[in-house]
Each structure stands twice: as C-alpha cells, then as structure tokens.
Amino acid sequence: MEAIRRSVLPPAAAHLLGSARFASALTLCILGAAFSTHLLRATMGWAGLLAILIALVALATLSLLSRRESIDWYGLPPITILMFLGWVILSVFWSTTTIVSGTRVLYLLLFTALAVYLTLVRDTIQLVRALGDVLRMLLGLSLALEVLSGLLLDLPIAFLDIQGNIAALGPLQGVFGSRNQLGLVALIALITFAVEFVTRSVPRMQAMFSIALATLLILLSGSPVTFGAFVIVGLAALALAGIRRVPAASRMYWQLGLLAAVAVAGGVLWLLRSGILNLLNAGSEFEVRTALWREIQRYSQLNSLQGWGWVGAWQPSEPPYLWLNLATRGTQNSALSAFFDVYFQLGLVGLITFIALLGFAVVRSWLLASEKRSSVYVWPALIVLALAVTSLAESTVLGEYGWMLLIVCAIKASQAMSWRDALRRHEPSSIPEE
Incomplete structure (x- = not known):
C-alpha cells in the first residue's frame, strides 16, 4: 500500500500536499469559493466556477491521499x-x-x-479562524462596492445585482446577489467573529471591528428573514451561555425546561405571526x-x-x-x-x-x-x-x-x-x- 502511495505521489509532492500550510491555504480557497459563488458566476460564468470547484476537489483529494495515515475515518459520515x-x-x-x-x-x-x-x-477553531478571514474580506468588499455604487457612482452594478441603495440605508445586496443572502452571510460572520472574540483567536480590536461590520451589514441588508433569525440566534446564545454555567448534575433538567419554553414560545409566535410580520415589514414577502x-x-x-x-x-x-x-x-x-x-x-x-x-x-x-x-x-x-x-x-x-x-x-x-x-x-x- 505504501508503494502504491509513493507511485501516485512523488515524495516532494506528498510532502507539500500533506503539509499543514497547504491544508490551511486550501481551506481558505474552499471557503472563499463557496461564499463567492454568485461573484464568480457573475465574473467568470458557470464554466469558470465549475473549473475552480473541480480543481479544489482534485487538490483536496491529493491532500487527503498524502495525509490518509493520520486521518481517523471511523464513523464518517453520519x-x-x-x-x-x-x-x-x-x-x-x-x-x-x-x-x-x-x-x-x-x-x-x-x-x-x-x-x-x-x-x-481542520479542527473547529481552525475552521473558525479561516472562515473569519474569508468573511472579513467578502463583507468588506461588499460594503466597498455598495459605497462605490450608491455614493460615488450613483449607479447600480447590474452584473452583480447591486442596486446602490446605501444612501437610503438599504436594502443592500453586496456580492451575494440578494439582501437575504447578504443578511444570512453577515449573521454567520457575526457568530464567527463573536467566537473569535471569546476565544481570543484574533487581536481584540480586529474582532470588535469585525463584529461591528457584520452587525452593520445585517441592519443595512433590510432582510426580515435575517432579522428574525438574528433575534432567535441571539436568544439561543444567551440561553446557551446560561446552561454552560449550570452544574453538570442539574444541566439536563435545565435543558428540558428550555425545550418546554421553546415549545411554548413557538406556539405564541405562531398565534402572533400577523403582528410580527407587520413589525418586521415582511407582509408582502410572506404573502x-x-x-x-x-x-x-x-x-x-x-x-x-x-x-x-x-x-x-x-x-x-x-x-x-x-x-x-x-x-x-x-x-x-x-x-x-x-x-x-x-x-x-x-x-x-x-x-x-x-x-x-x-x-x-x-x-x-x-x-x-x-x-x-x-x-x-x-x-x-x-x-x-x-x-x-x-x-x-x-x-x-x-x-x-x-x-x-x-x-x-x-x-x-x-x-x-x-x-x-x-x-x-x-x-x-x-x-x-x-
């Protein structure tokens, strides 16, 4: 088996593809491509996007081949x-x-x-760091293009579906194609940046600036779907922070109590859905x-x-x-x-x-x-x-x-x-x- 591996991958190539630095760089490329599909389709077309994805899969396969002896495949995938x-x-x-x-x-x-x-x-913390770097770049690019479109040129960027509404405080689309997509990506970024801040994975000022950027774009996206998800995720984060501080012996009872509270809250929200939709100004979208x-x-x-x-x-x-x-x-x-x-x-x-x-x-x-x-x-x-x-x-x-x-x-x-x-x-x- 080792002879087969050496015949497929020369020693120099196996060393490069199996290195931690290569895995880190490939992780950034994978996450960047996944979150930039709309941007890549708009600039390179489907052919360019597919070529990038196929190349990434090929590199990932070679990387796994060179590292397979150190990977635990047991129980994968679910x-x-x-x-x-x-x-x-x-x-x-x-x-x-x-x-x-x-x-x-x-x-x-x-x-x-x-x-x-x-x-x-990649470990979870490595994924968080890589995703944080990718989303900082894409959200920053989105805000820069919105400023260029809405304030400097006062013209939409049609091929990116950017309408240039920043002067009216939204809704913005960024490089993601729609306000709902921008809002969801900004929410994912906010969670990622907050975890970076708590785990001290990046400098404090960088984490705070990133959190502010993500929060700003959530608001400027004007997405009722994201606003609702933001509230629920925020409440879940508070509940999770409380449960993590509860002694392990009584944690299960708190979990069951939280589950019951969620069920009751879900029923109340369903009964009040019309008022909530009006509050979020989402009536037409819901219809x-x-x-x-x-x-x-x-x-x-x-x-x-x-x-x-x-x-x-x-x-x-x-x-x-x-x-x-x-x-x-x-x-x-x-x-x-x-x-x-x-x-x-x-x-x-x-x-x-x-x-x-x-x-x-x-x-x-x-x-x-x-x-x-x-x-x-x-x-x-x-x-x-x-x-x-x-x-x-x-x-x-x-x-x-x-x-x-x-x-x-x-x-x-x-x-x-x-x-x-x-x-x-x-x-x-x-x-x-x-």
Missing part, C-alpha cells in the same frame, strides 16, 4: 447524510429533467466532498411565500412520496417549475423554504431524511456546546441553528455555502457524539496474542 444524499442520487431516475438533475446532483456532491475535506483536516407554498402543495400531490427529482436551484423555464412561476406570476429560483423545496423535489421520503439530518445536527451540536468547556463548541451549534431557522423562509441550506456549513457542523458534532463511536469505545482495547 448516516443521516448518507441517507439524504442517497435519495438525492436516486431521484435522478424519476426526474422530469434527468440531465439537469444529474448535473445538479454532481454539483451538490462537489460541495459535499469539500465539506468532508474541511472536517477531516409571496404562502402563495408559492400553496401551489407547491397542490403540485406535490402528483408525486407526494418521491417528489419531482432533485435540481437544487430551480430551472424557471422547465416544468414543473415553469408551472409554479406561472401560477404565482413570479420568477422564483427556489421554493423560498428549504422544507418545501425538499418536499417538492424529493417527496415525503426526502423531507423525513432532511429533517432527520437537520434535527440530529442541531441536537448534537447543542449538547456539545452545553457540555464542553471550550467556547469554540458554541460555533457549530449557533451556525446550525441559524441555518435551520433561515430554512423556514429560504433554501440556502440546500446548496453551496449553506450545504457546506451544514455538512461541516453535522460531521463535527457526529464525530464527538456518534453512536458508532460509542460502540467502538466499548470494544476490547486489545486482542490477546495467539
């Missing part, structure tokens, strides 16, 4: 991920757009492979979503069990997505909800597996953040929660950077709380010699 991806792949065979479905499945698998690489070669969801439910009855086949982002010119847009008089490229999107594309089977994937990721990461002393474990818990909440009104978690972060956090949480790992710990530590 079964919920395998079940969901398996159903996604199978859906190609009954899809109404087979070629499109096949290419979109491969696109999803590219980001899955990159996410697996990140979890295998668009509810109209689209009604049509999705109607068309899903034709393929309720298996769905119409995976495509990820919609093809507005192809049925059945053409029918949905005609029925709602819109030009949507998603169901504006990850749950409705999965139900429409993958049916009830896909929806159940997706809920299991998301649910296990939330529960495992939350329990880890509650029990582990290091503050870095708070990061995956809050990131997954932000993605889960946003999934109610956006489909970002089903592709590109949203999917990558979900897989990273799910695997990180599973590595520490996997039932397969528990079985391994109960196996005999040594085998008697014959």
